Amino acid sequence: MSEHVVAVQPEPDMIQLLTPEGQRVDHPDYPLGLSDEDIAGLYRDLVLVRRIDTEAIALQRQGELGLWASLLGQEAAQIGAGRALRPHDMAFPTYREHGVAWCRGVDPLTLLGLFRGTNLGGWSPSEHNFNLYTIVIGAQTLHATGYAMGVVRDGAVGTGDPDRDTAVLAFFGDGASSQGDVNEAFVWAAAGNLPIVFLCQNNQWAISEPVERQSRVPLYQRSAGFGFPGMRVDGNDVLASYAVTRRALDDARNAQGPTLIEAFTYRMNPHTTNDDPRRYRLGSELETWKLRDPIERVRAYLSREAGYGSDYFAAIEDESKKLAEHVRAGCRALPDPTPQSLFDSVYVTMPAELRAQRDEFVEFVGSLEEASA
Amino acid sequence: MSASSVIGTSLTMAKALNEGLRKAMEDDPKVVMMGEDVGKLGGVFRITDGLQKDFGEDRVIDTPLAESGIVGTAVGLAIRGYRPVCEIQFDGFVFPAFDQIVSQVAKLHNRSAGQVKVPITIRIPYGGGIGAVEHHSESPEAYFAHTAGLKVVACADPSDAYWMVQQAIADDDPVIFLEPKRRYHAAKAEIAAAPTPLHQARVIRPGTAATLATYGATVSVALEAAEAAAADGTQLEVIDLRSVSPIDTETVVDSVRRTGRLLVTHEAPLSFGPAAEIAARVQEQAFYSLEAPVLRVTGYDTPYPPSRLENEWLPNLDRVLDGIDRLMSY
Ligand SMILES: Cc1ncc(C[n+]2csc(CCOP(=O)(O)OP(=O)(O)O)c2C)c(N)n1
Numbered sequence: 001m002s003e004h005v006v007a008v009q010p011e012p013d014m015i016q017l018l019t020p021e022g023q024r025v026d027h028p029d030y031p032l033g034l035s036d037e038d039i040a041g042l043y044r045d046l047v048l049v050r051r052i053d054t055e056a057i058a059l060q061r062q063g064e065l066g067l068w069a070s071l072l073g074q075e076a077a078q079i080g081a082g083r084a085l086r087p088h089d090m091a092f093p094t095y096r097e098h099g100v101a102w103c104r105g106v107d108p109l110t111l112l113g114l115f116r117g118t119n120l121g122g123w124s125p126s127e128h129n130f131n132l133y134t135i136v137i138g139a140q141t142l143h144a145t146g147y148a149m150g151v152v153r154d155g156a157v158g159t160g161d162p163d164r165d166t167a168v169l170a171f172f173g174d175g176a177s178s179q180g181d182v183n184e185a186f187v188w189a190a191a192g193n194l195p196i197v198f199l200c201q202n203n204q205w206a207i208s209e210p211v212e213r214q215s216r217v218p219l220y221q222r223s224a225g226f227g228f229p230g231m232r233v234d235g236n237d238v239l240a241s242y243a244v245t246r247r248a249l250d251d252a253r254n255a256q257g258p259t260l261i262e263a264f265t266y267r268m269n270p271h272t273t274n275d276d277p278r279r280y281r282l283g284s285e286l287e288t289w290k291l292r293d294p295i296e297r298v299r300a301y302l303s304r305e306a307g308y309g310s311d312y313f314a315a316i317e318d319e320s321k322k323l324a325e326h327v328r329a330g331c332r333a334l335p336d337p338t339p340q341s342l343f344d345s346v347y348v349t350m351p352a353e354l355r356a357q358r359d360e361f362v363e364f365v366g367s368l369e370e371a372s373a
Numbered sequence: 374m375s376a377s378s379v380i381g382t383s384l385t386m387a388k389a390l391n392e393g394l395r396k397a398m399e400d401d402p403k404v405v406m407m408g409e410d411v412g413k414l415g416g417v418f419r420i421t422d423g424l425q426k427d428f429g430e431d432r433v434i435d436t437p438l439a440e441s442g443i444v445g446t447a448v449g450l451a452i453r454g455y456r457p458v459c460e461i462q463f464d465g466f467v468f469p470a471f472d473q474i475v476s477q478v479a480k481l482h483n484r485s486a487g488q489v490k491v492p493i494t495i496r497i498p499y500g501g502g503i504g505a506v507e508h509h510s511e512s513p514e515a516y517f518a519h520t521a522g523l524k525v526v527a528c529a530d531p532s533d534a535y536w537m538v539q540q541a542i543a544d545d546d547p548v549i550f551l552e553p554k555r556r557y558h559a560a561k562a563e564i565a566a567a568p569t570p571l572h573q574a575r576v577i578r579p580g581t582a583a584t585l586a587t588y589g590a591t592v593s594v595a596l597e598a599a600e601a602a603a604a605d606g607t608q609l610e611v612i613d614l615r616s617v618s619p620i621d622t623e624t625v626v627d628s629v630r631r632t633g634r635l636l637v638t639h640e641a642p643l644s645f646g647p648a649a650e651i652a653a654r655v656q657e658q659a660f661y662s663l664e665a666p667v668l669r670v671t672g673y674d675t676p677y678p679p680s681r682l683e684n685e686w687l688p689n690l691d692r693v694l695d696g697i698d699r700l701m702s703y
Contacts, residue, residue, distance in 0.1 A: 067506055114506060115506065116681070117506070135465075135507060136469075136508055178442070179469065180439060180441050206409075209410060214437050275417075280413045280414050337679060339682060361673065365685065
């Protein structure tokens with residue numbers, strides 16, 4: 001089997017605006033249009049979301065979280081895309097988009113309930129225009145597509161009014177690209193010329209399976225067959241990720257239809273805290289990708305080209321420590337759900353038979369407490 | 374390790390399944406394994422550990438990430454004469470394959486007027502109690518048991534795991550094979566010299582006061598309950614059903630004729646669950662033996678809860694003993 005599969009190589013035309021060494025490069029189709037101050041802001045985002053991630057992993061090790069899906073290595077793809085969104089745009093994440101959540105203004109503690117086991121997400125998608133995390137691989141790409149259909153029906157594309165025109169950003173992984181749901185989403189988005197951007201973070205691995213298990217062609221080329229453009233961006237370059245996503249979101253808002261962006265990146269940590277990557281990949285691969293670290297290159301740019309000094313970096317380090325404390329203390333303080341909340345929100349209108357089941361349950365739990373008192 | 378040598382040895386359920394799969398592959402070159410991460414990784418639970426190394430990439434296939442694809446291509450392989458064993462990574466991820474299972478796998482034999490066999494085994498690590506995030510703790514057996522053409526079985530101990538997985542693979546009908554994941558690394562047990570027929574229930578603890586019937590993940594809970602009840606002078610008969618569809622009604626009815634009382638427990642939600650079917654059959658066939666209504670202790674009619682509440686939701690020891698109390702006080 002395997003000899004028929006062509007390894008997917010990074011394309012020479014991968015869009016990059018900042019080299020791993022921190023050199024700015026221009027791309028004719030993707031003018032950056034950001035000041036050094038804006039870039040410094042992106043740097044802050046990158047550092048802070050990495051810190052959230054580091055803390056969450058530590059909390060998992062201490063038994064405070066049941067599981068964590070780390071974004072290490074994927075910060076630039078997420079921050080670039082997340083910062084390209086406008087407030088009224090809508091994002092549909094997987095379970096790994098902690099960086100996008102950050103950009104949407106979601107308190108990191110909100111994300112922790114799902115991983116701590118105190119709730120199943122529990123946030124309102126409309127509060128920050130950030131949908132619930134979706135664990136079932138690929139399902140959210142169809143939800144995003146349907147949301148985009150609603151946007152069109154509401155007349156919220158192509159009006160030229162920046163406060164009205166709305167785009168939808170759907171995240172998924174390289175593994176997810178094989179799911180029927182994702183391919184159906186492509187079909188619907190193309191057929192309806194919908195205002196949606198599909199952002200595939202190709203982090204090279206779907207748990208133990210390398211991307212070659214999913215595709216013989218680079219993933220960004222998938223969209224061509226469906227009839228909309230696709231491009232590959234250096235997902236470890238926050239500037240390119242930002243510029244490319246902004247352009248695609250603009251096109252969507254301007255009724256130009258869908259785009260597929262493949263953010264070429266690397267999952268530097270295990271798939272989740274349960275995973276042991278030593279069983280399936282070489283440590284040397286990680287070493288190679290460390291040289292393309294998404295944060296180091298921005299720091300190099302800021303200090304070498306933009307005159308940012310140690311004061312700036314120290315201030316961010318300070319802020320990062322405070323954020324870490326917020327995550328640690330906040331996680332431990334997350335309230336446990338009450339037993340009877342098991343029966344909450346199963347239906348909008350609770351059927352009588354379920355209410356009876358709940359009442360029996362409450363009585364039973366009460367009798368146990370009495371017995372042990 | 375050659376498979377015959379595991380008989381009489383003590384294994385965990387995870388290792389017993391691994392050995393059973395290995396034996397099935399040795400015995401029949403048409404057996405192929407397919408699923409997400411089943412190759413190099415050996416599956417997220419390591420049930421297929423080492424099989425790709427020993428049998429090659431064309432017999433232990435790391436599939437693209439698509440469950441409908443896994444089961445749908447298994448149908449094609451079956452038509453071509455293969456005997457596919459599909460691994461679904463977690464219970465909650467079988468649903469993208471639901472159409473393939475209930476409309477295609479289940480019906481092909483019937484639609485072909487008996488000319489096509491679909492000897493597919495779909496292995497599903499199922500059930501809760503492992504502190505997982507959502508979609509990783511579900512008990513989907515009722516959906517499949519409700520579908521004609523599918524057989525549904527659940528192993529509860531290492532010896533059954535070893536034998537039943539081989540029987541399921543050798544069966545010419547499609548089998549949904551449920552593996553209680555929280556028992557994978559529980560106590561080791563000896564592998565019996567010979568299997569029990571796949572769809573035969575087994576009395577695993579004799580008793581006289583009442584019958585406690587269950588399968589899969591809750592068998593160990595039932596045994597604990599019987600132990601606790603015995604300390605209070607109530608001798609429970611415990612039945613491991615082993616097969617959810619078909620159900621060995623005879624063994625249950627025989628027992629109820631002797632004890633006069635029945636409690637059925639499973640993790641799957643209450644309404645329309647296997648316990649309801651068993652209750653219906655027992656009242657049809659042993660009505661005059663019953664001294665109490667058949668009771669059910671199961672998961673509640675809610676989605677599987679966040680892990681901090683799973684112990685309350687699951688039919689745990691307290692809940693089963695409470696059920697026994699209610700059953701005995703009739
Ligand atoms: C439908 C479904 N099948 C299987 C899984 C188990 N699973 C969780 S993550 C994952 C790999 C996903 O890989 P990819 O889409 O590349 O995203 P990544 O996790 O690398 O970000 C798998 C198989 C799942 N969550 N949903």
